Every structure is written in C-alpha cells, then in structure tokens.
Amino acid sequence: MRIVVLTGGIGGARFLVGVRAYARSVGAEVTAVVNVGDDVRMHGLQICPDLDSVMYTLGGAADPERGWGRVGETWVVKEELARYGAEPSWFGLGDKDTATHLVRTTMLNAGYPLSAVTAALCERWQPGLAMLPATDDRLETHVVVDVDGERKAIHFQEWWVRYRGDVPTHRFVFVGADAAKPAAGVLEAIGSADVVLIAPSNPVVSIAPILAVSALREAVAGGPAPVVGVSPIIGGSPVRGMADRCLATLGVEVSAAGVGRLYGARADGGLLDGWLVDDTDAGAAVPGVTTRAVPLWMTDETATAKMVEEAIDLAGPRTGDAERRGEAE
C-alpha cells in the first residue's frame, strides 16, 4: 500500500508519527507532501519551518515541550544577532537550527532544488518516510493586515510569530502559487497512491498553500486514490495553533463540519471522499462526504496510529461502501 499525506508542520508531524507506525505495521510506503508556505529567508538563511518540524519530529530530535525546533536547543546566534540590531529579532532562530539552515541555504544557492536538499538533510534524520516539499518553487504565504493604521502584506511568519495573529487580518495570499509546479516526485507519489490523507493541520495556512499549486490540487482532486481528511478542529477548537483565527478570516465556521465543507466533496469539485472527526463532533455533516467519528486526540503514537487506521479504513476498499454520508444541502 502507498499512502500520501498532505501536511503542515507541528500537528502534521505528530500525525505522521502515527502514519509511520501504522505503515510499518502493514508494510506500507509513505510520502509526506509538506507545506512550504511558511518558508522564509531571514538573515540570509532559507528557513522551512514545516519541513523542519516534520524532519525533527520523525527524527526524534524535536523539542516536545515547545513543539517546534530542536530539543536541547541553544540561542547564542539569535542573541548575538539582536546585539547587532539585526532584524527580524522576533524569530526563534536556534543554534542547532541555524546549522540546518546553513546546509540548506548553501545547497539551494548551489542550485539544488528544495526536494533534493530535503532528501540530503533527511540522510541524517532518517524520518522513515519520503519527505517532499509541495513545490521546489518559491511559494510564500503572505497576510494582508492592518498594522499601525496601515494596510499591508506581511510574511506569514511575521503574522504568526511576531503578531500571534492578533492584528486585523483580511486575507492570505500564496505568493508564487500561480507559477509554482509540484516538486519532483510529488505527482508520481499522488498518482500511484492507494490513499491520500489530509493531516489535521491548519486548513488555511498549512494545507491550502499546498493545494494552491494547481497541478498538485488537480492530481489529488482528480486522481485515482480516495482522499480522506482528518479534522484539525475538535469540539469547536483547534487541536493546536491558530486555525480559529485563520478560519475566522475566511468566514468559515470553526468546527469539524466547517473545515470539512471548506475542503468539500470530490463530487462537487472539492477534495474529500472521507472526513474523520472526533467523537465529540459525531454529528458533523459534510455534503457528499463520508464522515466517521473516532477519538482524534493524538496523545501518543499508538492512539495516533489507530486514528490513521480508521482513516485508511474509511478510504476503502471502496469509498462508496463507507458507512455514513453527509446530506447534500
């Protein structure tokens, strides 16, 4: 069996730990297609927060408390940059992380595509699955906000880290998406997948930038594999992060059903065949999509692998056989 997972960073990384465990138990191959919309060049370093979160988490080197970055991280470089007055100073640039960024930036500047760079970095981390950026092209999520009485577009990282999303926010723009092509290997992975899973990542700023690569979205929506999403909302709140702020910006209800409808049914030009929600949200209906309610808290690897098993089960063998289908509105 071949599993493709569309995923963002921290929550998606935790989900992937469960996918990997499940895949090992059944002998499946996994390809993670990772969001690059968060990527940003700071202090001359190309920083890929979601790729790094996935890589460090699967490599057993992520900080379990903070959720992002490396365990045992130190902050000398960041403190020194601040002493020079170098901006931005609000970004959490750890020393260990800096080495990752240096290797990546050096390879990118030498002409290697991000997918090849990611593979090279993964030789150290051995994540146990294939990691691909959604695209090798520049694709950055910018956010149109009002700051100091002025409307302007800022990088997603500035919105997320500096402002904690707490500024008047109008919309998200995926700069470069129009021209971006899927990274090497992405279309092949999706085309040969037995199932495509959408991780319980932020739908607006983690999954949407992946799908903003039009050829990638078409490969998923029009491909042979059933597509099952896992809700990032449990009982009206995001499992982690600021999906609520992001969904509010789009005018989307912060609920399992709201996000399911945002993705939409394949039959209606959307993405989903199946939608996995938490027991709490058992009543969530997504028109044209088979939903199933199971425990969605990723408390540990076993619980998460069980979730993944439910998602895979929901996908097939024939998606049409699945038990409950949301009513069309």
Added chain:
Amino acid sequence: MRIVVLTGGIGGARFLVGVRAYARSVGAEVTAVVNVGDDVRMHGLQICPDLDSVMYTLGGAADPERGWGRVGETWVVKEELARYGAEPSWFGLGDKDTATHLVRTTMLNAGYPLSAVTAALCERWQPGLAMLPATDDRLETHVVVDVDGERKAIHFQEWWVRYRGDVPTHRFVFVGADAAKPAAGVLEAIGSADVVLIAPSNPVVSIAPILAVSALREAVAGGPAPVVGVSPIIGGSPVRGMADRCLATLGVEVSAAGVGRLYGARADGGLLDGWLVDDTDAGAAVPGVTTRAVPLWMTDETATAKMVEEAIDLAGPRTGDAERRGEAE
C-alpha cells in the same frame, strides 16, 4: 596627527591596541587598513578572520587564551554542521562568530561593500579607530601545495588551519589582486597620513596581500607619509603564528633583517623609511632604511604603546634625522 596602520589579524590587533592607546594620549586619529586575503566563504558565510580579530580585540570581546574568535564562544553550529557531514569541518566556526558572519553576508548579498559592512559591524564594537578592509573586491590568498601526491592550490585557511602549514608549499597567490582596487577611504587615509606603520604581522600572508593591491602599494610607497615597519621576528622566531614557514617558502631569512629587506627601502623601490626591531636584533641592517632597536614584546597595552611611540618617533619629524641607517650592500 593621522596614523595609518597596515595590519593582519591577531598580532596586528594586539599592536593596534597599543596604537590606539598612543593615539589617545596625543590626540591622533588612526585608520587600520586590514588584510582580507584570509577571507573565505564557508557554509555560505563570508568570513573575514583578520577584520574580526581586529574588531573583537579592539572591542574587548576577543578570546585572550585562543587568540582568535570571541571570548565565551560556543560551538553548537559547528558540531551540528559536522553531524550533517557538511564540509569543511576543520574550520573553527563559533556560534557568536556565526552571527557576525550572518550579518556580514546578508549585507554583502544586499550589495553593500565590505568597507560599509565593516563600519556597520563596528557600530556595535566601537573599536576606537577607523577600520577599513584593504579592498572591497575579492582578494583571496591561495597556496600552491603538494597534497596526496598532487600539486594544487588551496585556500590559505585550509593551508593554515587544516594543514598548519605542514605540507610541501611552493608559493602564495593573491587571487583577484590584479583587479582589486583599494576600498573606499583607503587612498584618502594614506594620502593624508602623517605616518604609515606596518604592524608586526606576517609579512607574507598578512601584509603582502594588502600591498598586492597595486594602487594601495603605490600610495604607500610613493606617498608623502614616512613609512615605519615593526618587525614580526624577534631573535630569529616569529612572535606568534607561522611567519617562519611562510618566509621559508619565499626563501627569505627568518630574521628581523630578513623581513626588513623583504619590505625594502623606499629609495630602492621598497616601502620602508624606518624599521623597528627588538633589542635582541639590534644589529639588524636593512640597506637604505633607518633601524632602531627597542623592546618589541607586546606584553601589555602600555608596553605596546611605548613601541608605537618609538615607531612614530623613528618616522619623524624628518625621517632623514633618524639615528642609524643600514649600510647599502
């Protein structure tokens, strides 16, 4: 009074501490013209060892034990780069140092010349004198060596740090010197100087790359200011570093007289009006150059300032008045 000092890194930095002390006592202005031949790009970072040694030393942040780099330095980035297998792994890239290189590289990549970048970095360090790179252009010292039975040119840093100069060495090449122009401000400083001092730095790999910028050499050799050098050799040995290995490669005698003759008298197309040697080397004769023997050990700021005072005194008011002139051969 205006003093210009041609200088390399560690030894030159220590000398400059004395120059600064002397200059403060007499109200003089100092411009240090610093070697860039050691500069190298590693892991995407533009590293300027001599500029940094001078900056950190004058800024009170140099490591007094190691001689180079920052006091209280940590090595997380370097260890992590090694874990990735990133080469070169033999270079001492400290975490604090990395921040300096990030700021520098970012500014260079944005188009600022090295002289402007150096001035920006010095806003933090307040070295108490003007620091200028010899050139804003690329000028790198490479070394023609035999390694593993093969003759090849390696970067000076590889020769110095990786091999400790302990490989068959044929010659030093200043790559880019033909096209390099003096950095902004250098010719003005030399042209308006009352005296030009040559620090007791390595003549072959610290001072020669500066003078390899032909317009700079002409400004010194043909300029109005008297030129006084300070011997880096005391009693047949370098005060520090590997000047002996370098001089041997050129077939130059490792002595105060040998280095003085290497620089040569201005009247003979060389550089020097005066040559300050250690008491031990009181007999050193350099044809056409006034020599003076004084204690040259830079044991502390006061001793070094006293050396500088002697050098300045040797320079004028009329160089022709100086007490002892080497015999022409």
